[in-house]
Amino acid sequence: MSFSNFYGEVSREEVFAILDAARDQGVSHIDTASVYGMGGSERHIGAYLAENPQARSFFHIASKGGITDRKDPNRLFNNEAAYLTEQLDNSLERLGVECIDLYYIHRRDPSVPIEEVTETLAGFIKLGKIGGFGYSEISPTSLRAAHAVHPVAALQSEYSLSTRTPELGILQTCADLGTTFVAFSPVGRSLLTDAPHGREAVQSMPFLANNPRFMEPNLSMNIKAAAGFRALAAQMGLTAAGLAIAWCLAKGDHILPIPGTRNLDHFKALVAGANYGLSAEELAAVEAALPMGWINGDRYSEAQWAGPERYA
Template identity: 55%
Template sequence: MKTTRLGPDGPEVSQFGIGAMSFAGLYGDATVEESHAVLDACRNAGVTHIDTANVYGNGRSEEIIGSWFAANPAARDEMALATKAGITRDPKRRFNNDAEHLEASLDQSLERLGVDHVDLFYVHRYDRAHSPEEVAGSLKRLIDSGKTKAVGFSEIAPSTLRRASSECPIAAVQSEYSLSTRAPELGLVQTCAELGTTLVAFSPVGRAFLTDDPFSFERAQSMAFTKSNPRFIEPNYTANISATDRLRALATEIGEPTAALAIAWLISRGDHVLPIPGTKNTAHLAELVRGTEITLSEDALDEIDKALPVGWAHGDRYNATQWEGPERFC
C-alpha cells in the first residue's frame, strides 16, 4: 500500500482511504454487518484512513464506525480517523462555522465514534459569515483542546486555503476530484502541494461512472442525489455512459478493473493526493484497492487522457441546490 503524509507534519497514512458515507449516505444505507466487513477488509489491506461526517445518515455512519472500533479496539491506534461538521438542518442557516457550534458538533461525533479525539476534523462547508482566518482560529483551539490532532476544510477555493493557513496549519482539503471532475487542477492541487496540505479526493470513481458497473439510469433515478444531478439526467446520462465506455474498454485491454485505473490515475497526480472512495461491497473495495498496487506507465496515462480528455463529462457536477456551499474558484 502506497503511503502519504496527512498534512505537512501529520502521520503517515495509506494513500487511499475509505469514505464512510456509503455506510449511511446518498446511495442507500449499508447494514452494520456490510459496513464492518468493508472496514475489516480495509484493515487487512493496509488502509489506515477512515473518513466520515456527522451528517452521514444523521450520525449513523459515525455510530457504525464506533461500533467497529468497540469490537476491534486495537484498530483505533492503526487508523487515522476523520470527521466533519458545519452543515446544519436549519433551513435558515444551512452552514454554521461558529466556534461553539463546531466544538459541540465535534463533541457529539466523539461520543458516537466512542473515542476521545479524532485525527482530523474538517469544516464540511465554509460559512461565509466568518472570515477564513476566524474559522481557522476556531479550529486551532480545537487542536489545543486535544479533541483533534489536525484540521481541514472541504470544498474551498485555493485563496480561502491560503488565508486559513495563515492562521493555522491546514492538514487537508477535501474536494471532488477524478477523471470526470478536474477543476482542482486549476489551482487547488498546486496550492495544496505548495502548503503541504493533503488533497483528499472524494468521489474518485465519478459516482460509479468510472467503474465496470456504473449505476443504471433506473437506479440513479431511485436515489435522491443522482435523480436531480445533471450528469445523471438524460440526455447527459447516456452520453456519459458512452464516454466512459472508452475507459472500460481500455481497462479491459490493460487487464485491470476500471475503478483501479481511476484510482491509480488520481494517485499519479501527486504524492499529496489521497482518494477516499466509498463502498459497501468488499468485492468492489478490492477493485479500488488494486489501484494503489499498480503504477501506470506514461503510455497508459496518455491512453487514459485520450479516452477521457479534460472536459469530456456531460452536465455540471452539481445542480443549483447542490452547489450551495462549495466554493467555485475558476
C-alpha cells in the first residue's frame, strides 16, 4: 500500500530503492493489490521486475482483487467469477508476470457463497495463473467453509499490539488448518513507531483523518499511552516499529507481518526487529507496556468497517 498514494505521493525511485534493499536483506515477500493507487502499486512493481528480470525468481508476489471501483455505492465488492478473472488478468498485466504466487480475495462479497468463490480461485491455480490463494478479513467460520473446498494458503487481517482481535479465533483457526496468518498494519499505522503521525500529518491522509484512533482526543491519548513502549524499545536497542515486528513474530510460527514503508531507514529498522527474536521475559515486558485493550478508539469508522467480517 505504501507503493501507492494512500499515505502520500510516492516516486518510482523510492519504490525501486526499497525493492533493492529488500533483495539485499533477504526480504522476499511483496504484498500489493489492484486497488492500491488504482493499479499504481502493481505498475511500480511491474516496472521494477521489467528492469530487474532476475528479481522475479527471488520475490514471492501477493496481490488482491474483489473490490470494485466504487462507482456503484450498492456494489463495493464483487466476487463473481467473471469479475475476479478480469481483475486477476489486469493484475498479471500490470505486474508483467505469468503467475501471481499468492492471490487474495480482498474483501468478501456476501452475495456469492464463499464455497463458490473458492472454486473460482482453485480454477485459477489449475490454469497456472496463481500459485495459491487466500482471503482477507474473513471470520474463522468462513475460513473453515472455504478450506473444506480447497486448502487456503493464507488469511490476511490487521494484527498488532493495538489490534488483537485475531487472538479471539482466527489465529487459532489458521494454526489448526495450516493457513499462514498475514498481519497487516503491524506497526499500528504509525502508533507503534517512534514518530507517530501527529494531527497535521493525519489531516493530509483521508483514511486516517476519519479513523477513530487518529481523531482527537484519541490520537493524543494513544501517543501518550505508547510512551512506555517506545522507551522499552530504546532500552532493547530497537526502534518501536522494530519491537512491534519482533512481538508479532513471537506470537506464532504461522504469523507473517507485512509492514509497509517507502523509507530506507524505516525499512532497515523493521528488518532489525524481524531478526531480533524476543525472549519470554522480553515478550512479557512488551505486553506489560501495552496490555490488551490499551488503545483508544475502534480500528475502523462505521464507513471503514464495510467489508471485514466481524466475528467477536
